[in-house]
Amino acid sequence: MDDLPLLQASPHRLEEDILALARFTQPDLPYTRLAFSPEDRQARQWVVEQMRSLGLAVRIDPAGNILGRREGQDPRLPVLMTGSHIDTVRAGGRFDGIVGVVGALEVVRLFNEAGIVTYHPLEVVVFTCEEPTAYGFSPFGSRAMAGQLDPAQVLRAVFPDGRRLADLLKDIGGDADHLAEARLDPARTLCHLELHIEQGAVMERQGLQVGVVTAIAAPCRGVARFVGRADHAGATPMSERADALCAAAELVLAVERIARSYPDMVGTVGFLQTHPNMVNVIPGRTELHLEVRSTSPEDLVAARQALQREAYAIARRRGVEGDFAWLYCDEPVVIPSSVRHHLEEACQQVGVRWAPIVSRASHDSARLASVIPVGMLFVPSHRGLSHCPEEWTDFEQIATGVSVLALAILRLDRYGL
Ligand code: HGY
Ligand code: MN
Numbered sequence: 001m002d003d004l005p006l007l008q009a010s011p012h013r014l015e016e017d018i019l020a021l022a023r024f025t026q027p028d029l030p031y032t033r034l035a036f037s038p039e040d041r042q043a044r045q046w047v048v049e050q051m052r053s054l055g056l057a058v059r060i061d062p063a064g065n066i067l068g069r070r071e072g073q074d075p076r077l078p079v080l081m082t083g084s085h086i087d088t089v090r091a092g093g094r095f096d097g098i099v100g101v102v103g104a105l106e107v108v109r110l111f112n113e114a115g116i117v118t119y120h121p122l123e124v125v126v127f128t129c130e131e132p133t134a135y136g137f138s139p140f141g142s143r144a145m146a147g148q149l150d151p152a153q154v155l156r157a158v159f160p161d162g163r164r165l166a167d168l169l170k171d172i173g174g175d176a177d178h179l180a181e182a183r184l185d186p187a188r189t190l191c192h193l194e195l196h197i198e199q200g201a202v203m204e205r206q207g208l209q210v211g212v213v214t215a216i217a218a219p220c221r222g223v224a225r226f227v228g229r230a231d232h233a234g235a236t237p238m239s240e241r242a243d244a245l246c247a248a249a250e251l252v253l254a255v256e257r258i259a260r261s262y263p264d265m266v267g268t269v270g271f272l273q274t275h276p277n278m279v280n281v282i283p284g285r286t287e288l289h290l291e292v293r294s295t296s297p298e299d300l301v302a303a304r305q306a307l308q309r310e311a312y313a314i315a316r317r318r319g320v321e322g323d324f325a326w327l328y329c330d331e332p333v334v335i336p337s338s339v340r341h342h343l344e345e346a347c348q349q350v351g352v353r354w355a356p357i358v359s360r361a362s363h364d365s366a367r368l369a370s371v372i373p374v375g376m377l378f379v380p381s382h383r384g385l386s387h388c389p390e391e392w393t394d395f396e397q398i399a400t401g402v403s404v405l406a407l408a409i410l411r412l413d414r415y416g417l
């Protein structure tokens with residue numbers, strides 16, 4: 001048993017921070033803090049102030065990622081990163097991403113209180129725009145760090161209301177003209193650890209306090225558009241219609257059917273627009289955004305091909321124009337045992353009920369995994385609910401996860417990978 005200190009995170013401080021961040025929301029739609037929104041900018045400023053109050057040196061990279069640096073004993077050593085995101089989905093929760101940021105801040109507090117100076121520099125990270133937005137590719141900040149963004153695409157990106165992504169980035173301290181400088185240097189980065197809520201019900205059902213993530217499922221997201229013929233809903237015989245919404249409806253059910261046909265896959269259509277969207281007009285145009293997720297690269301390839309075929313077959317069958325394109329397809333991630341080992345040992349030493357667990361949700365860590373070693377710890381989600389205001393994790397449960405995170409960082413700092 002090594003002599004690394006077991007530090008006890010404070011549920012009360014974590015509660016204060018989480019409830020403080022929850023106040024930065026669209027007031028009429030809690031909890032909504034979309035990336036680049038006024039609420040997001042206020043929350044980012046709050047985090048910067050917290051970082052500075054803990055003695056961290058704060059910088060914002062060209063992708064808008066916030067990095068709070070705590071110097072180590074040896075500046076030549078690579079950085080140990082930990083953090084997550086603070087933007088939410090629309091009408092989302094108070095814990096998704098936030099737990100990883102306030103947890104990282106609490107680790108710094110614990111180190112400060114214990115007078116611990118790690119060998120490696122430590123960086124607390126808030127990634128820009130992890131959740132989807134109207135211009136498509138997300139996560140944004142972690143993708144930029146992984147060198148997975150096309151700067152030209154970013155410079156071209158415009159929201160439906162005309163706002164340019166480059167301008168929004170500038171508003172938060174980023175710089176779309178220098179995105180390449182946000183890229184991580186793997187030689188200067190030891191690893192990244194992310195504490196996150198499970199967003200599923202496995203841990204609560206099994207009475208687990210901490211989950212050590214083994215793999216992260218990957219989303220493949222695509223856009224389908226159907227163009228039929230808007231017409232009078234009353235005067236047009238059923239045999240003479242080109243109904244774009246019926247075509248979309250068939251594809252929605254095809255996503256469900258195809259996802260169900262693979263053992264480890266999920267599929268969803270969470271976004272559907274129809275035009276002109278009036279009860280007495282046959283829909284002339286529809287646009288839907290779909291995703292399928294799995295930890296199996298082979299199944300994802302097969303499902304993508306099946307979906308693409310299905311979209312065009314539906315269009316032909318129904319006599320409407322159909323168009324389908326994949327926005328992006330991320331790769332599933334396997335967590336390296338070199339990092340997992342320290343997370344598992346930290347669980348053992350803290351003495352928590354833990355188990356290995358697959359992440360069905362995607363995370364910033366999944367994007368970084370292509371360039372540096374990553375690891376993830378989960379804390380339970382009450383009734384498995386997430387991406388909704390009912391999302392909940394007890395502050396004591398979060399504190400347990402943070403205590404394990406703190407020890408895992410000390411282990412990685414002392415023993416390396
Ligand atoms: O969609 C996800 O898995 C993540 O919550 N953005
Ligand atoms: Mn999320």
Ligand code: MN
Nearest residue numbers: 096097130363
């Ligand atoms: Mn998240």
